[in-house]
Amino acid sequence: MRYSIGEFSELIGLTPDTLRLYEKYHIVNPVKDPNNGYRYYDDLDVRNLLACRRFRSFDFPLEIAAELTVSPNIGRLDEALKIKLSDIESEIKRLECIKTQIHQTINTVELAYKQVxxxxxxxxxxxxxxxxxxxxxxxxxxxxxxxxxxxxxxxxxxxxxxxxxxxxxxxxxxxxxxxxxxxxxxxxxxxxxxxxxxxxxxxxxxxxxxxxxxxxxxxxxxxxxxxxxxxxxxxxxxxxxxxxxxxxxxxxxxxxxxxxxxxxxxxxxxxxxxxxxx
CATH class of the missing domain: 3.20.80.10 (Regulatory factor, effector binding domain)
Structure with missing residues (x-):
């Protein structure tokens, strides 16, 4: 099925400007109708866009999300996911450290507040x-x-x-x-x-x-x-x-x-x- 940019925008929940950005990275590839000059999206664009948005939800930058969508090499996908997982685990450790420091500071500040x-x-x-x-x-x-x-x-x-x-x-x-x-x-x-x-x-x-x-x-x-x-x-x-x-x-x-x-x-x-x- 073919969709105009307005229809596609409503269907996917993204603005036309965002769709044009995704087109720049070849995530979607609208076809130009020679009769009226309009560009139309199809179901494959829907699938590619949703796949890319899923990678974006993993906190991949758009460039990498586009790469994993457009050039889905399984070895590269495995590598990228493992690197991202390692980054997330490091970030969790960093946030746990901050959480501990904040708890300790709260305890100290509360004690000071009582005896200021x-x-x-x-x-x-x-x-x-x-x-x-x-x-x-x-x-x-x-x-x-x-x-x-x-x-x-x-x-x-x-x-x-x-x-x-x-x-x-x-x-x-x-x-x-x-x-x-x-x-x-x-x-x-x-x-x-x-x-x-x-x-x-x-x-x-x-x-x-x-x-x-x-x-x-x-x-x-x-x-x-x-x-x-x-x-x-x-x-x-x-x-x-x-x-x-x-x-x-x-x-x-x-x-x-x-x-x-x-x-x-x-x-x-x-x-x-x-x-x-x-």
């Missing part, structure tokens, strides 16, 4: 963390020139979002002011997931037990000892040996009492005292 009047927002708890790799980008609040030879790696780390976190680390020095650095960080297991390479310029924080607290830092202020002193006091009260650094990660920026603050998780490495030793 205090700078230290949650009871300090002891947690076990896997190793962390850090790509140091600033010393204090100045961009680090040490990263320049390795700046090509930064884009790879950015591609690993949201598994990559923005972190700080403060060295606890008894005889001078504490120093700190900022930079991207990622859990050791996620380094493997994202094919990131461990190099000498990366800082490694070993897997350990840590004290964890939730802290609100005013954006108008630089890093201060307020961020870690409660963790140290908790360690002393509970007879824990604490390490020589504190690190943490940024969660979000929120407005508290008409000023923007950074919501951070803060970690202090700890261990239990060996019996008989101070």
């Amino acid at each position: 009047q205090n700078q230290y927002l949650s009871p300090i708890t002891e947690v076990e963390l896997q190793g962390i790799y850090r790509l140091i980008q600033t010393n204090e609040n100045t961009l680090s020139r040490e990263i320049y030879p390795y700046k090509h790696d930064i884009s790879k780390w950015m591609e690993a979002l949201p598994d990559v976190m923005y972190s700080f680390k403060t060295d606890l020095q008894k005889d001078s002011n504490s120093t700190y650095t900022w930079g991207m960080a990622i859990e050791e297991s996620k380094m493997i997931t994202h094919n990131l390479i461990s190099n000498d310029y990366l800082e490694y924080l070993p897997a350990s037990n840590y004290l964890k607290g939730l802290y609100l830092a005013p954006n108008s202020e630089y890093m201060s000892s307020d961020i870690y002193l409660p963790l140290i006091e908790y360690a002393k009260v509970n007879d824990l040996v604490y390490g020589d650094f504190v690190w943490g990660k940024l969660i979000s920026t929120i407005n508290v009492k008409n000023q923007n603050c950074t919501l951070m998780e803060v970690y202090l490495k700890v261990s239990k005292k060996v019996s008989g030793h101070s």
Whole structure:
């Protein structure tokens, strides 16, 4: 049966402009009537168009959907479907990662919401963390020139979002002011997931037990000892040996009492005292 472009458009549910695009890719091939100059579509065009639309529903780009429709080589079809399946599985993993990160952020933000009047927002708890790799980008609040030879790696780390976190680390020095650095960080297991390479310029924080607290830092202020002193006091009260650094990660920026603050998780490495030793 023959269909005019208007009839065919209504039958298929596509606009005439879309049909002309499909004609460009030879998915449909209307025949021109020499008597009146009109072009007509037939049932084969219907079948080809529906086949192509099915491939498009698999999220193939139009070029590939057209290729699989017009040149239906079974080997090419098998290859294209397997590649698409692999892409979808990778995308599912990526979305699951985002889902996990969003759930964790929701839990943290909800906890902050309940206690937003205090700078230290949650009871300090002891947690076990896997190793962390850090790509140091600033010393204090100045961009680090040490990263320049390795700046090509930064884009790879950015591609690993949201598994990559923005972190700080403060060295606890008894005889001078504490120093700190900022930079991207990622859990050791996620380094493997994202094919990131461990190099000498990366800082490694070993897997350990840590004290964890939730802290609100005013954006108008630089890093201060307020961020870690409660963790140290908790360690002393509970007879824990604490390490020589504190690190943490940024969660979000929120407005508290008409000023923007950074919501951070803060970690202090700890261990239990060996019996008989101070």
